[in-house]
Amino acid sequence: MKKLGFLSFGHWSTQNGSAVKNASDVLLQSIDLAVAAEELGLDGAYFRVHHFARQLASPFPLLAAVGARTSTIEIGTGVIDMRYENPLYMVEDSGAADLIAGGRLQLGISRGSPEQVIDGWRHFGYGPDKEAGEDEAAFARRHAEIYLAHLEGKGFAEPNPQPMFPNPPGLLRLEPHASGLRDRIWWGAASNATAEWAAQLGMNLQSSTLKVDETGEPFHVQQAKQIRAYRAAWKAAGHTRQPRVSVSRSIFGIVNDQDRMYFGQGGKESDSIGIIHDTRAVFGRGYADEPDRLIEQLKADEAIAEADTLLLTVPNTLGVDYNAHVIGTILTHVAPGLGWR
Structure with a gap:
């Protein structure tokens, strides 16, 4: 058995053929696709987060709306770029969204991917600690560690002796607190080392369709080795719960002429190589x-x-109905043959 979810990049475009023309379309259709996916029996609805782009950006209003419209499906991100986040405000936002969803959030966080603008995070008021010799990756991990620490729900702030409203005794924590959310945070890791770091901190692992090319082997082989290294580090850290691991794939079952028109031409049957953050990366x-x-x-x-979890990347600009068909095809015609259902 395997949990199956969709991962939407949340694009919108005014080009001919796009069913998603503007930001309103992509937000409303994202909610509708999550509802449709739940009705089909899918386990998760996940969304990419990109700033300065015609894609989904601020995730928590969307996650809360999906949570209010659904009842069983997991709701997540893949991934939130922690360089852009105020970690304490994010504790409040994610806590509220998780409570609305009844404890179904599965948040993927990370350093993020190549950006639309140069050093976009500085426009949000954040940046590496240059005096401490911090680079962008360390800066993202610092924000992540602050976020994780405050998700625990421990008091840390000295209360006002003359507050507007009565306080509970002791130091105050951020509210609203979502119990259990700390165990539902995932780190998007591109290398074995960051996967092991995520394991040490007790985060689940998201590994997507690209990875730092560390051995020259096929992508799926390197990714499998990364997952094994992560699980070994998790065990060594002594955590008591079982970790979760997801991978993302573009998978399309061709069952009709429309599928054949969109995806029957081939062209992505092998790995490809690119440069990400000045590092050689292999794309699945x-x-x-x-x-x-x-x-x-x-x-x-x-x-x-x-x-244990597979996220199916969906072509969201083709509309809700077609993407529901894509998901339904996998659930009906492919998953049973692989023992996933």
């Missing part, structure tokens, strides 16, 4: 084929086999 292949052949191809993906 996509999958698009008739269900029987798709099942055989997916059986050979070592990282999917290692993970």
Whole structure:
């Protein structure tokens, strides 16, 4: 058995063929797709977060709205760039969204991906501590550690002796507090070292469709090794609960002429190489084929086999109905053949 979710990049475009023309469209359709996915029996609805782009940006209003419209599906991000976040305000926002959703948030956080603007986080008022020799990656991890510490719900702030409203005894914590959310934070790791760091801090692991090329091996092999290194570090850290691990894939089952028109041309059947943050990275292949052949191809993906959660990247600009069809095809024609359902 494997948990299955969708991952939407939340694009909008005015180009012909796009069913998502503006920011209002993408927000409302994201909610509708989560509702449709829950009705189909999918386990999770996840959303990418990108600033200065025609994509989803501020996640918590969307997550809260999805939480209010659904009842069982997990609701998450993949990922929130911690360089842009006020960690304490994020504790409040995520706590409120989790309470609205009844404890269903699964938040992916990380350093983030290449940006639309140069050093975009500085426009938000944040940046590395240059005096301490901090780089962008360390700066993101510092914000993450502050966020995690305050999610615990321990009091730390001295109360006003003459408050407007009565205070509970002792130091005050941030409110609203969402019990259990600390165990539902995921780190998006591109390298083995950051995966091991995430394990030490007790975060779940999100590993997406790119990874630092550390060995020259195929993407899925490197990603599977990253997952094993993460689990070994988790065990060594002595955590008592079982960690969760997700991978993301573009997977399309071709069952009709519309599928064939969109995805029947091929072109992504192998890994590709790129440069991310001045580092060589390997990008995983996509999958698009008739269900029987798709099942055989997916059986050979070592990282999917290692993970307990698989996020299906969806082409959100093609609209809610078509993406519900994409999800339903995987659930009906592919997942049972792989033992995921």
